[in-house]
Amino acid sequence: MSLLDFARGPALQWSVVIFLVGVTWRLLGASLAAYTKDYAKARSTRTLFGGARTILVRSVGKPQFHKALVFSHVTGYTFHIGLFVAILFFAPHIFFFEDILGFSWPALPNGAITVASGVTVAILIGLLYRRLRHPVQRSISTSDDYISWFATIAPLVTGMLAYAHIGPRYETMLAIHFLSVEFLLIWFPFGKLMHTFFIFESRGMQGAWFERRGVKA
Amino acid sequence: MSLSDADFLHFRTELQHVGDMAQPTEMPDQERVARAKEVFMESLDARRAVHLESCIHCGLCAEACHFYISTQDPKYTPIRKLELIRRFYRRELSPNRWLYRLVSRDLTAQDLEDWQELVYDSCTECGRCSLICPMGIHIADMVAVTREALAQAGLIPAELRGIAQEQAARGSVFGVDAQRLLARFDELKEMGLEVPVNKDKAEVMVLTSVLDVMLTRDTLVATVKIMNHLGVDWTVRTEGFECANFGMLSGHAETQWIASKRIVDAAIACDAKVVITAECGHAYPAMRWDAANFYGKPLPFEVMAISEFLGRELEAGRLKLKEIENAVPMTFHDPCKLGRIGGTFDGAREVLKDLGIELREMASNREMNLCCGGGAGVFLLNRATPLREKVFELKRQQVNETGAEKVVVTCGSCRLNYLSGKVHTHWDKDIVSLVEMVDDNLADGGAQA
Numbered sequence: 001m002s003l004l005d006f007a008r009g010p011a012l013q014w015s016v017v018i019f020l021v022g023v024t025w026r027l028l029g030a031s032l033a034a035y036t037k038d039y040a041k042a043r044s045t046r047t048l049f050g051g052a053r054t055i056l057v058r059s060v061g062k063p064q065f066h067k068a069l070v071f072s073h074v075t076g077y078t079f080h081i082g083l084f085v086a087i088l089f090f091a092p093h094i095f096f097f098e099d100i101l102g103f104s105w106p107a108l109p110n111g112a113i114t115v116a117s118g119v120t121v122a123i124l125i126g127l128l129y130r131r132l133r134h135p136v137q138r139s140i141s142t143s144d145d146y147i148s149w150f151a152t153i154a155p156l157v158t159g160m161l162a163y164a165h166i167g168p169r170y171e172t173m174l175a176i177h178f179l180s181v182e183f184l185l186i187w188f189p190f191g192k193l194m195h196t197f198f199i200f201e202s203r204g205m206q207g208a209w210f211e212r213r214g215v216k217a
Numbered sequence: 218m219s220l221s222d223a224d225f226l227h228f229r230t231e232l233q234h235v236g237d238m239a240q241p242t243e244m245p246d247q248e249r250v251a252r253a254k255e256v257f258m259e260s261l262d263a264r265r266a267v268h269l270e271s272c273i274h275c276g277l278c279a280e281a282c283h284f285y286i287s288t289q290d291p292k293y294t295p296i297r298k299l300e301l302i303r304r305f306y307r308r309e310l311s312p313n314r315w316l317y318r319l320v321s322r323d324l325t326a327q328d329l330e331d332w333q334e335l336v337y338d339s340c341t342e343c344g345r346c347s348l349i350c351p352m353g354i355h356i357a358d359m360v361a362v363t364r365e366a367l368a369q370a371g372l373i374p375a376e377l378r379g380i381a382q383e384q385a386a387r388g389s390v391f392g393v394d395a396q397r398l399l400a401r402f403d404e405l406k407e408m409g410l411e412v413p414v415n416k417d418k419a420e421v422m423v424l425t426s427v428l429d430v431m432l433t434r435d436t437l438v439a440t441v442k443i444m445n446h447l448g449v450d451w452t453v454r455t456e457g458f459e460c461a462n463f464g465m466l467s468g469h470a471e472t473q474w475i476a477s478k479r480i481v482d483a484a485i486a487c488d489a490k491v492v493i494t495a496e497c498g499h500a501y502p503a504m505r506w507d508a509a510n511f512y513g514k515p516l517p518f519e520v521m522a523i524s525e526f527l528g529r530e531l532e533a534g535r536l537k538l539k540e541i542e543n544a545v546p547m548t549f550h551d552p553c554k555l556g557r558i559g560g561t562f563d564g565a566r567e568v569l570k571d572l573g574i575e576l577r578e579m580a581s582n583r584e585m586n587l588c589c590g591g592g593a594g595v596f597l598l599n600r601a602t603p604l605r606e607k608v609f610e611l612k613r614q615q616v617n618e619t620g621a622e623k624v625v626v627t628c629g630s631c632r633l634n635y636l637s638g639k640v641h642t643h644w645d646k647d648i649v650s651l652v653e654m655v656d657d658n659l660a661d662g663g664a665q666a
Contacts, residue, residue: 029312030270033263039509041516043560054353064585065349068280072351136276139291143320145274190313195273195352202271203353205264213506214560215584217348 004171007178015182022189027197043214050211051204058203058217075123082120086113086156114163117156124153144191151187154180220433225636228432232376233599235391239379242371246326253329253366256470257305260362268359269306271352272296278346278356283587284339287608295346295356298335301328301366302359329370336363337374338601341592343553348584357558364468376597377467384463385472388479390427395455401430401437402453410441412453419452422489422518424460424480424504426497428629436496436629439656440523446659447535457483460500461629465507466594474511477503484518491519493526496652498554498592498628505559522555524627524651528564531571537660540573547649548577548621550612550635551586552628554593565627565651572658577619587611591634609638616646623647625654 001009044050061069087093091107098104108116128149131137158177161167168176187193210217244252261269278295279285285293301324307317342364344357367373373381384390389397402412413419423444429437444451457479464473484492494500505520521529530536549569555561562583569576581587590608595601612635616624624646626632635648 026270026312030266031263033261033266033310035264036262036510039513039515040506041509041519058351058353061351062348062585064581065281068277068349072275072277076351134276135289135291136279136285136294137274140274140276140294140297142274190316192273195271198267198271199352201267205267206347206350206353206355209264209355209358210584213558215557217353217584 002171002175004175004178007175007182011182012178015185019185019188022186023194023197026189026194030198031201038212040212042212044211047208047211050217051206051208054207054210054217055200055203058207075127079120079123079127082116082123083152083156085116086120086159089113090159110163114160117160121153121156121160124149124156147187148191148193151184151191151193155184220435220632220636222636222640224432225633226640229633229637232597235597236375236379236599238383239375240382242373242378244371249326249329249370249372250324252369252371253301254305254309254324256362256366256369257302258309260365261302261306261310264355265302265359265362266306266310268352268354269299269303270311271354272303273352275351277349277351278354281345281349283341283343283345283590283608283611284604287611288604292335293339295340295360296350296354298332298340298363299356299359301332302363326370329367329372332363333367333372333374336360336367337377338595338598339604341553341588341590341595342558343586343588343592344557345553345585345588348557361468365470366468368468368470373467373469374598374600376599377463377594380597381463381467381469381472384459385469385475388459390459390461390463391431393427393430393459395458398425398430398453398455398458401434405438405441408438410438411445412441413451414453415455416452416487419450419487419489421449421451421491421493422457422480422484422487423451423453423493424495424500425453425458426461426495426500426629427459428461428497428633429495433496433629433632433650436650436652439650439653440495442656443527443536443652443659447530452487452489454483454487456486457481460494460497460504462500462503463594465499465503470511473503473507477508477511480504481508481512481516484516489518491521491526494520494522496523496627496629496632496650498552498559498630501555501559501561522559522561522564522627524555524565524568525561526564527651527655528567531564531567536655538568538571538655539658539660540571541658542573544572544574545622546575546577546620547623547625548579548616548619549582549625550579550589550628550631551583552592552626552631553586553588555627556586557584565625568651568655569625572654577621579615579619581615587615589631589634589638591630591637592628596630596634596637605634606638606641609634609641613638613642613644621646623649625649625651627651 089108090113094104094107131141158180162173162177167173207217276294282295308314340360342357342360346356405412425437462473462476464476494504501522509516589612590605595605
């Protein structure tokens with residue numbers, strides 16, 4: 001079995017299994033813990049509305065925080081969008097997903113994907129630099145931050161190298177790209193990348209808590 | 218009517234010795250850790266678990282925290298204050314605990330001691346950080362849990378510990394017990410004010426605070442006059458009158474319930490429909506939001522902050538006020554515990570509007586309010602004084618930017634902190650109580666019925 005066969009075959013299958021089981025385990029493990037009943041009379045019973053509002057509104061942030069949030073929002077939204085564009089709209093990726101899902105969607109031109117990937121990689125490098133330099137971020141950073149950073153940037157970099165035919169021969173580079181994606185999938189349930197799922201639940205719970213008290217969070 | 222700087226300074230000097238009466242809480246290190254862990258174990262439910270799973274270590278919470286903003290010291294980053302509960306959760310309860318146990322170390326007594334400064338001295342549990350967190354983590358809520366853990370581990374700072382011990386054992390705070398309260402009411406009687414004490418039945422039971430008995434005495438006078446003016450069927454019960462809750466401030470849950478239960482029992486004894494907390498920030502969430510959960514069922518009465526009650530009476534047309542002629546512009550300080558944590562914003566503003574006051578809002582107001590820096594007992598901690606004074610500068614700047622001449626407050630602790638800042642910086646602003654302003658401007662023949 002060649003490296004590419006391994007990467008496309010058992011490595012991919014097992015990493016997807018670990019991803020799915022791990023994500024489900026962690027999501028359910030936290031979410032299905034006991035809930036504490038609140039006996040205080042609610043000021044507002046529209047807790048679902050309050051939760052939904054916080055899920056949406058926190059994406060923009062309170063106006064008074066905008067100055068503090070602008071860097072995070074610009075870099076954060078740009079790199080997340082760039083990441084999803086590269087994953088979902090690169091023609092070879094769409095072929096890959098079509099094999100699994102049975103349907104496809106239009107691809108973006110390769111040039112656009114290159115720009116999206118390049119911008120995302122640049123921002124991720126900038127964010128790593130900031131994490132290492134900014135006193136607050138540095139003080140709260142753990143190995144999770146650096147592993148998650150590597151797990152996110154590696155598929156982008158290896159994908160760009162494979163596309164540009166830079167480095168080892170194409171098949172080897174493609175195998176490395178697959179392996180980097182598999183590393184991302186395997187790491188996903190163990191680190192902070194899980195915020196992809198927890199963000200909605202966490203915001204919603206906070207919004208509901210404050211709504212009960214009559215406070216717009 | 219207002220509190221003189223001299224009276225305040227005298228009181229503040231006395232406060233500096235409040236820790237001297239604290240009983241020691243010695244115990245082996247192992248027991249400290251075990252007790253703290255027990256609190257974490259009991260407190261961690263699904264909501265807190267999800268919050269603890271969600272952090273992306275962005276550090277944005279620091280940008281909302283008055284302690285970080287004013288010092289730029291990363292140790293005050295709010296999410297760092299949750300490190301102990303997060304580590305416990307990850308190692309003992311999280312779905313991936315088998316992994317975290319391999320890569321993290323267990324809590325130690327030294328960790329608990331190290332976190333004392335972070336959760337007592339440099340956090341007022343104001344909750345502003347919770348509102349900036351992109352993941353929606355309710356940081357302040359879990360700082361409160363960490364305080365509870367440290368309290369059980371015998372690590373409450375002496376100042377808060379001493380008062381909490383007094384309140385739990387004797388029911389008094391700073392020596393203000395039923396006798397002292399009755400003596401004060403006798404003084405009011407000599408002034409021609411009737412206080413309906415210990416009525417068997419009353420619609421409204423009014424709470425007061427140690428501050429209003431000892432220091433901000435005009436606020437208690439004003440409260441009595443307003444209640445009488447409104448013609449409300451009200452009482453003060455000597456077995457449950459103190460709304461300051463040093464169990465809550467210290468994080469000692471048992472003491473919090475002891476203090477709250479006295480009020481619950483007193484209210485039930487007189488069949489009160491409404492219990493009104495005095496101008497005391499934390500007293501409101503202690504009774505309005507926490508007491509029912511200790512009680513194990515909804516409280517059989519409504520809990521209102523006095524500012525909230527005044528707003529309601531005004532809206533109902535029972536409270537009639539005179540407009541203040543040539544009133545100077547004023548600003549209003551939203552106490553964190555009444556506002557962001559408690560959910561009351563409008564009552565005080567309605568009253569100020571009715572008094573004809575030009576209200577100049579601070580840049581941070583309502584749920585975005587910046588804490589004065591003295592809440593959650595920080596005002597009482599001697600070693601926190603330099604930090605607290607530094608933090609207060611933010612508040613002073615925001616007040617100055619409004620151009621207002623007076624700051625209206627509805628929380629005794631905020632009032633003390635403002636007065637401290639005023640004295641410390643020779644500030645020209647007047648700090649005034651909403652209740653006292655209402656009393657000064659009651660319309661003749663108001664809603665006596």
